Amino acid sequence: MAENGCHLNPEEVSTPQHPPNAEPNAAEGCSSEASGLSQSQREVLERCLHALTHAKNDSHILAALLLITRLCPAGQLDNRTLHRIFEAVGVNLPARLLVTAFRGGDSSGLPPEELISLGTALLAALSTDSSMVSHPQLLSTVPLILSLLENGPTWTDKHTQTLGNEAQSSSGSQTESAADSQTSSRCTLDEALASDCYQVLNAVCVLPQGPEQLLTRGAVLSLCRAVGKKQTLSYEKGLPLLGHLLSSNIRGRVWVKHSSELLSLLGSVSENFCRASDEERLEMCPRIAAFLPPPGVESESQVLKEIVVNLWASLRPLIQSKLTQEHLGLVLVLCACLLDLYGWESTGPPKFCCLLVNRACVEVRMGLEEPPGTEIAPQLQHTLTACYRIMEAAMEQACSQGALSNPAQIQTAITGLSLQQSRQVLGALEEAFSAEIYYLKQVDQTNYDDPFLFATFRSLCVWLAEETSCLKEDVIDLLPFLIGYAKAHFKGAGKGKGLADWMSKMSINNSSQDKTWSREDALRYLLPALSHLSAEDGPRRVLLSLDAPALLVDFLSKGWSSLRGQSGKTATRDPSLETACSALLNFAITEPERVRNDPCFVALENLLSEALPVLLHKPLLLVLAANCCTLGLMIGRLKSTSTDPVEPAQRRFFSSVLSFLLSAVRPAQSSQPAQISALWEEHWEETGELWRLSLQALGGCVRAQPWITSLIRDEGWLQNIFTLLGSSGRLPDQPSQDALEEVLCAIVKQCQLCREDISELVKSVSCGSLQGLPQLSRILVEKIL
Incomplete structure (x- = not known):
């Protein structure tokens, strides 16, 4: 050549x-x-x-x-x-x-x-x-x-x-730049x-890296412009190619990089959708879904909100009409995508919202309540996954029966839903989740890597995180599967390849750019349900028989290994670790004998002794620190009195506990009650009860391990407490005041020197009186007499 x-x-x-x-x-x-x-x-x-x-x-x-x-x-x-x-x-x-x-x-x-x-x-x-x-x-x-x-x-x-340049020279005109002097020619872009x-x-x-290769070479922008110019085959071939790119794992980055062009393209595609006949809309639904942005991206865009409003207006007649299962599936998938973007805000009147949820629930029942061994076709699996997302969007509203405790949740709620309608929705949801339980009971361990199984498992876990009173016996019967499935993935029993591929493409209320499968994901979804179920006697007995506490300790240990190396300023909060602590706390409170005898709780105590001193220096992880503090103290109160030397790790833990509990309070001016410190106040709704429970548990630890009173004196903790209380001698709320008084009473009863220290402190001008601590005052008087 x-x-x-x-x-x-x-x-x-x-x-x-x-x-x-x-x-x-x-x-x-x-x-x-x-x-x-x-x-x-x-x-x-x-x-x-x-x-x-x-x-x-x-x-x-x-x-x-x-x-x-x-x-x-x-x-x-x-x-x-x-x-x-x-x-x-x-x-x-x-x-x-x-x-x-x-x-x-x-x-x-x-x-x-x-x-x-x-x-x-x-x-x-x-x-x-x-x-x-x-x-x-x-x-x-x-x-x-x-x-x-x-x-x-x-x-x-x-x-x-060349001819142009020669003519220019012979006429004596000035020479233009090289770029301007070039003459371009163009011919038609024919179909071939x-x-x-x-x-x-x-x-x-x-x-395998195709979408990435095209993105880096400017394919998205060029194809958007080709469609905008109505170039040859741009609608027939360019739009499907763009849809494929926008459905791949580069979706988030594409929207961040080319949001204005993609919004313009979405506007054009949605206009065609709204102008089309009902039959044409049914065929266009998958194309519209592909061009929607990921949840969280462009969420403040007024243009996108108007597009979504118009799309819902065109979808409502389809949902209200009689459709084949295939066509209804296409519509429900698009509805699920729109709900991911703005919740129920633009969906329509409450009656329509109830109809949408009901149709999704009916599809789930029809799809899952088949005889054992029936294989669910891939297209039906795709439809059912979309139905799960619609059900999830309806769950919070139905379970709360219309009450919104958090104003930030308004956009996700079905506005104007009556109590009767809410109960109807809850009834439909209950039947659909019953069908999910029926399906999961048939699952064999060899199918644990099936993506649709994970979607069904996840959907049920989201339900259980909100509602544990319905279908209780069925849920208890299913616990062996739920724990076994989560444990199998967490321990790496399955290959996880099918799930990894699926998770990289799915978006369920997720704004991350590239969601990848993690073996811990199944357990993460189950944790909120375990937090609820471990507080009830029946489910807790089953969980203990399945060795659930050991699984939770392993999860907590692995999560802490990831967090430990992060700096205090960049540490990322992981709510799953806090939820795991919450479930373990239920066991620590209700199952003292199991805590004393199960080796996993010894491992947990060692983990907490290592974690809390480090967490003191990571203010972004305050909620996790509060959970670790409370959990460690609840375990510590169950220890038997021992004459053995105190281990350094134990001493470090309780020293960290004393510092941590003090950090929640700051002194107020003049005779006002002490205040919650700024850092704690931001998370007080989550940490307030944990702080009070920690004080009560500290009192139990003082009774079980008398050496702690020596540490309290060495740390000057009592003096710091009374200084923070100030002249009022009070905390801002009565439950916190009661918890503080409880631990002070336990210290006074256990230690004569501490009792003398407090008597001297209340005489000091800089410290507060005992007016807000009547039980402590009575104990001090009784001891003197």
Whole structure:
């Protein structure tokens, strides 16, 4: 082949219009034996292949290609023959053809439009071979192909440019810049050429890193502009390709990078949807869903809100009409995507919202309440997953029966839902979740890697996080599966590949850019339910029999290993660790014998002794620190009195406890009650009860481990407490005051020296009186007498 440029003789080679081997499925042709070729045709084909393999320049290669394509369409060539052609042609030739056309090389013997036609046809044919499509040389042509689709075939006309420069010189006019003096030519982007370009892009897109390759080469922006200009095949082929890119794991980054262009595109697509007939809308639903942004991205955009309002207005008649299961599935998937964006805010009147939830619940029941062994088709699984998302969006409203405790939840609630409607929704949800339990009871461990199983498991866990009173016996019966499933993934029993692929594509109220599967995810979803269930006698007995505490300790240990290395300013809060502590706290409160005898609680105590001193210096993890403090103290109060030397780790833990509990309070001015410190006040709704429970548990630890009173004196904790209380001797709320008094009474009863310290402190001008601590005052008087 020629090294520089394409040396083509138009007398030797006539340009084929478009070789049939540019079709997308060329590589799937049958073998030549079954292709219908005669013996003489096969002999000619072999001679052409020989000529192609031994060609000395580009002209010979193109001549041989022309003969092959005229002799036999690519669809009749077997893969081996196609591969021989690809090896002979290589990727360099079509790439040089395009570069030569765009740059206007003088050495070329063919017009630019013919070079472009040849180059794209060859690239389209090459891209049907999986080993060729990922070649760096082919990938380097993607920007040129995108330019063709966006702007049509354009090139620099060197001949016209030279004539223009000569005329300019003879007239004596001033010389313009080189860029301005170039003359560009353009020809029409015909369908064959556009089809070849899209064949190449689609072939690249299906590569493992295909979407990433196209993103970095500007595909999203070029395709958006091509659609905006209504270029050839941009709607037929460009939109589906964009939809594929926007449904891949680059979705979040694409929206961040090209939000304005994608919003404009979504507006155009949604306008077409709203103007279409009901039948056309049904077919367009999947396309609309693909072009919606991830939840959280562009959430403040007024343009997007108006688009969503208009889409709901067009969807309502479809939901209210009688549809086939397939068409209803398409509509429900789009509805689920819209709910992910703005909740019930723009959905419509309460009556319609109830209808939507009811239809989703009916689909779940029909899809899951099949005889054991019935296989659920992939499309139905996709529909049911969307129904789960609709059910989740309705859960909070139904379970709270219309009461919204948090104003931030208003946009996710069904506004105007009456109590009766809320109960109807809850009833429909209960039947749907009963169907999920029925389905999960049939699952075999060999199917644990099934993505749809995970979707169903997750949906039920979200329900159990909100509602544990309904279906209680069924839930208790299902606990062995729930724990077994979560444990299997957490311990790495399954491969997790199917789940990893699925999680990278799904978005369920998730604004992260690239959600990847973690083996801990199943347990994370189950944790809120375990926090509720471990507080009830019946479920807790089953959880103990399944060794659930050990699983929770392992999860907490693994999570702490990840957090430990993070700096105090960048530490990321993980609510799952706090929930695991909450469930373990229920066991520590209600199952003292199990705590004393189960080795996992010894491991937990060691973990907490290590974690709390570190957490003191990570203010962003205050809630986790409060959980660890309370849990450690609740375990510590169960210890038997011992004369053995105190371990350093234990001493560090209780020293950290004393500092941590003090940090929650700050002194007030004059005779006002002490105040909650600024850092704690921000999280007081979550930490206030834990702080009070820690004080009560500290009193229990003092009774069980008398050495702690020596530490209290060494740390000056009593003096610090009374200084913070000030002259009022009070905390801002009575429950906190009662908890503080309880621990002070326990200290006084246990330690004579502490009793004397307090008596001296209340006489000090800088410390408070005992007016707010009547029980402590009475104990001090009794001891004196």
